[in-house]
Amino acid sequence: MAGEVLVKVEGVSKKFCKDLKTSLWYGVKDMFMGIKGHDTDGELRPKEFWAVKDINFELRRGECLGLIGHNGAGKSTLLKILNGLINPDAGTVTMRGRVGALIELGAGFNPILTGRENIYNNGAVLGFTRKEIDAKVEAIIDFSEIREFIDMPVQNYSSGMKVRLGFAVAAQMEPDVLIIDEVLAVGDLGFVLKCFRTIDVLLKNTAVIFVSHNMPMISRVCDQVILLENGEEAYHGGDVSKGIDDYYKKFVNNHANIVYDAGVLELEKIQIVDANKSPTDSINWGETLSIEICLGIKKNIDIPIFKLVIFDKEQRPVAVLKKNETNSHLKISNHKLHFRITHERNQLTKGIYTLSLVVFKANSIEALLRVNQVLQFQVTHEEDHYQSFLLDAHYKPI
Amino acid sequence: MTSQQSPLPVKIYKRQNKARVFSLLKETLQDLWGSHFLAWQFAKRDISSQYRQSYLGIIWLFLTPLASAAIWIFLNSSGTLAIADTGMPYPVYVFSGTLIWSMLLEAINSPTVSTNAARSILSKINFPKEALILSGIYKLLFNSSVKVVLLVVFIFVFGVGFHWSLLLFPLVLCCAILVGTAFGLLLTPIGLLYTDVSRLITMALSLVMYLTPVMYGIPDSGIMKTIMTYNPFTPLVTTLRDVTVGQDVQFLSYFIGLTGAGIVLLLISLVIYRISIPVIVERLSA
CATH class of the missing domain: 3.40.50.300 (P-loop containing nucleotide triphosphate hydrolases)
Known part of the structure; x- marks a missing residue:
């Protein structure tokens, strides 16, 4: 029964x-x-x-x-x-x-x-x-x-x-x-x-x-x-x-945690923006993830390499954003490096994610700055999944 | 869904605001009966593991009583101590005394020892706790039977010979074990909470031994005679010894009364034990 x-x-x-x-x-x-x-x-x-x-x-x-x-x-x-x-x-x-x-x-x-x-x-x-x-x-x-x-x-x-x-x-x-x-x-x-x-x-x-x-x-x-x-x-x-x-x-630690700082860069601002370029901490599934970063440059350097890792709420790294190419036209002006990273049609499942940022010296594996939990954001969707990604799929008869 | 309930067994756990001795007693006896395989398995496990790691094996069972008997035989034969006539060869008297005493001691300690040894599973798995007591009794019977074989050998070696009353020995032994276990079980709950209790018992029993006819008989007069006559261990030890060597049983009515009291005490102790185990698990589990 x-x-x-x-x-x-x-x-x-x-x-x-x-x-x-x-x-x-x-x-x-x-x-x-x-x-x-x-x-x-x-x-x-x-x-x-x-x-x-x-x-x-x-x-x-x-x-x-x-x-x-x-x-x-x-x-x-x-x-x-x-x-x-x-x-x-x-x-x-x-x-x-x-x-x-x-x-x-x-x-x-x-x-x-x-x-x-x-x-x-x-x-x-x-x-x-x-x-x-x-x-x-x-x-x-x-x-x-x-x-x-x-x-x-x-x-x-x-x-x-x-x-x-x-x-x-x-x-x-x-x-x-x-x-x-x-x-x-x-x-x-x-x-x-x-x-x-x-x-x-x-x-x-x-x-x-x-x-x-x-x-x-x-x-x-x-x-x-x-x-x-x-x-x-x-x-x-x-x-x-x-x-x-x-x-x-209960475990969220919202403070960005600078793990390593070579003293060359200073993270002045990092935020997620919506389609209207206004700051947000929540995006819908399938929308574009845009991250704006502003770095203060204390020493004369080439454009560094950026690596952003996305962690889920269990602190498992679930994704990494592609690093910047040398021809990405980033410019240092007035001792500042100001740029936007976009990832279109994000397919992360509903949930809370954190970002960690690593900045490497150009053409090197030498780190200049490592910040954990630099940013937290939420992906919203009507469906709940325990998997990390909800991949878009199309079904057609053949 | 129908309103009819399935025939599954139902268990209800709640704080008990009413005394319910008789239903508890019924559950205890049911569990005691239902747990004999588990108890048997526990006893088998403990006995076989105990001897697998040892060369002398079961010899250890009678080494201690044998040694202490040997000391008293020496004390007596060398004239250091003058022990009054015991009505049988003194080695038989003292050896039967120490053996019987060691069985009683074991019976008293067995419930506490068995429960303590199972503490880690008590706090994790729900099984009939009565199995622990029963396994203690099984182990006791195993150990005792080995000792009894040795005792019988002693009787024949020292020329006491066979008496029909020897056939009563198992029955008398069971009664004595029952009384000892009932007494030990009554103290188990409190003894598990406070280690003082088991230390106190060990100390008290080692003193009480000298007030019991283990190594020497009851004197004819004096304060010692009064104490030894009323000491409840006296009928247990003497009756066992009397049926072994075929003497008249000196304290028969006291012994029968004690056995009856032991049965009642055992039932009471079992109920208290059943009530106390959750409290002990709560207070002591890691």
Whole structure:
């Protein structure tokens, strides 16, 4: 039955304590309260703070919720509550069906024992019965692609091999609700791809809660996101790219960052202009990107070479603008170099981009000036894509 | 969508504002029953990994009790200490005493040790925590059975010989382990939060050993007689020893009462343990 609500989270909050001794003492009190029943409503005690505050969501089979936020925003705590490892201090979590968690791969491994023995250990921890493991052990070994070493002690495995074996066991779960924390960072490319294929298959029949700092991954698989900030929902909704943009805004550093300056040039002005030559920071997809630059020239030099690199919001360099030719007719006049760079019909997808500028001495690889994040601009379009470029395409019958 | 709910299992996590001991007890016993494969797997893992890295292997199990028994045998035979007649060859008395004591000690420590060893997975994976206790008991039974074999060898070597009451030994041992585990489990939650508790227990038990008929019998009179008679470890140690060598069981009613109390205590401890684990994970997980 597709579409049934598998996860329901209502007003869930969790408090943590900043001081260990106090925390332990509260722990003792909580134990006693847990036995005789809490008599308070769980308000904050001294030295406590809300690690997770008032989270609400519903997740149906086939849906995927992305949980994003900076380190310490409360993502892992929320996952622990959802997984039933710790109890919320307020609110209710209702989980329907078998819950699988990819939080730590290879839990229960013992380093002295062989890979094969550890398949049984790990499988038992994940809730398989002996029969199930007996039936699946060959599939697990095949999936992990380490048959050759399966009877070797796990302590001699590389970290990648351990993760392979751990994931191979976990991949045999047939959960209704799947909780994925960032566990797949280790492992070589081939294996990571294999993991994602497995998760893609699971996605269709499962309600997935996915924690990641990898935003392209989030926008690829998730159909709603919660952006956590200090334990609270800073954004929650189905507009995944809005959530991701908000996430990036937390890290935006708008100050141009001069990395290297040979003392020859001075960047006086750099701006993006629209068709009417007035400054802007936003252009439409398919329009012309025009950048005006004004440099002060302190020493007598030839026309330098310019290189502008476009970074996406994840600071990945996605494009570079072609450098100026020697016959581009740039002129230094009055100790100033003033010019415009244009790129017609830009095909960058919707999003926020930054520019970095490098100026090289003519006919040389010697840099005169390097400025990172010299300029930020936005490309607007009605469609949302997690890829970097939306290339124009025409379709004709043949 | 129909209004009919699917038959999927439902779990609800929320702050508990009402005491609900009986439903908790039911869930605990269900999980205890459902987790025996996991517990078995944990026990197998720990036992086999423990001995794979060792040449002496299971010899370590009885090396300590054997050594401490040897010291007392020496103290007695050299005349350093005059130990009153124990009604059986002294080496049998002292060796059975130290072996039984080591089993009790292990039973008390086992829940804390097992839970502590699993701390890293407790904070990451949801599995029936009762499996940890059960695996502790499995390991205990394995270790004890090795020790018991040695004890039987001792009995025959020192000419005590076979008595039918020896057949009761496994039953009596299980009762003693149950009492020890129940006591240890009661202290586990608090012991996991504060390391003071396990240090305190270790210290207290090493003192209590001298108040228990482990290496010497109960004196005929005096304050020591009173203490040793009421000490709850006394019936555990003496009953095990009495059925081994075929003596009359001295503290039978005390032992039976203790076992009954142990069963009740074990159930209470299991419920407390179940309530406490999320608190412990919350306070101690990295």
